[in-house]
Amino acid sequence: MRAMWPIHGDVERSLTRMSLGQILYKTDDLGRAELKTRIEQALVTYRGAETRIRALSPPTSLRGDHEQYLAAVRLFQESASEAIKMFKDGREEHLLAAYPKSQEGSDKIREVGGKFWPNEFPPN
């Protein structure tokens, strides 16, 4: 779990930056080029995270969570790859198509995150 923490932090920050980037792009508070940079950076982080997670050898009891987190990171990659198509053909529908995957992935990492780091998001 300790080995997962820095990976988790990188994934969460990238995902949040990418999601907020899309929101602020839609509200005209972020330019197209800046959004592209954010998504590309996030994709690099997700790919790196997958490599790092694969390199871990979890105990049997955590194997399911390990797999779940891997699945989430793959969903984030697919989501970013889909979103990035927007910069090739100019169609913003790709953001909409990318969304369900990032949403599903974020549900997964919240499940695993809640189990691994129960106090990560204390009462607000």
Next chain:
Amino acid sequence: MIRKLLRVAMIVGLVGVVGGLGGADVLQARQDDKEDHGGNQNNGEDKLPPQVLRSGFESTDQLLRDVERAETAPLYSAWIVESSRFMFVPFGGFQPDMAGLNTTVNLPVNVGIIEGPDGKITLYDSGWKQLAYIFDWNTSCCWKGIRDQMHAIGLDPDKVTRIVLGHAHWDHAGQLSEFPDAVAYIQKEELKQIDFFLNYPVDFNAGHIRAVNTVDPLTGAQVGPPAQACARTPVCGYPPQTIQEILGKVLHGKAKIIDGRHEVTPGLVIHPAFRGHTYGSQLLQVNTARGQLVFGSDTYSSWTGIRDWLVANIQQTDTIQQFLAYEKCYVLASRLNSFNNCVAAHEPISYTAAYPLTANWWNIPDGNCSRAAELILAPGKTTHVPASPNRTLCVSMTAPPHTVSP
């Protein structure tokens, strides 16, 4: 001739010095205020109190005008339901002035349900979604999905057309996707805040202060909570999952990102409460038969805090701004019921006679011990309180199914 010229120059110089001391070059506070707060001159506010933020400022006169306008608008009905309940929270952690009591409190997470004369429903906040977090890893009670809660108290969740997010922390903005057709209202200030702190410079704090998690300031290693929990760091309350919920609304054209005061519809007015809890916190004024109700989410975490002028639930709060937000409720509710009309999100004595607005409460049938309260009905509307309401306080830590498979 030269002497004459020197004499003239001296006189001119003296006049200039004297004039400079007593004339236009002297900084006039009033002028300075006019320069700094020029945008407010048209409102008759040419001098702001020093503690107010320009952004989100509303003068007393402006607020009173909103009361006058609202009073000509339709009357709304209003309820609150308990999305979930934080158990055994140290009282001093919630309200610093209560630290000396050395006790714990249970904090409901109240969601407002507001029904207009046309039957359309506006939610104020949308409760929790993070089920595993709630039940398996936290001392929490009573979660029930809002849609089920609404059905159980006789309200149709399909009538929800708007969701006003008092702020976007995870326990208040969690079930947006349960209402795909509803439009979410959120302050741009809230989003900009999260974005700013995501990129918070770590040059001078070794990464100790960060958006999502932190690093050990001594070793530089990233570590997990509780040693380095991000409870008080600026963006801690926004897991990616919550931002995804908001993104979904934006991408589907179901979000209104607003900037400051906004009249949603006659009788429903959003008022900024920037930094009252988070940077983009917002209140909702609702015109009812008992005067203006003011929903405050976590800016109004504690109703007794508003009543007794105590801060509560300090997160990204500027405590002065929280007090100023309390003041907005006092002004908006000044014609009827005063602070009794301020609706708090986490007031421990919610659903008791001690918080009179919420006294008409009952346990939601099959609601996993969550509670509802009828705050006020519009004239001619029938009560949703059962004839024999179950008012036996209960606690349920039972988790609904929530496993996510890979």
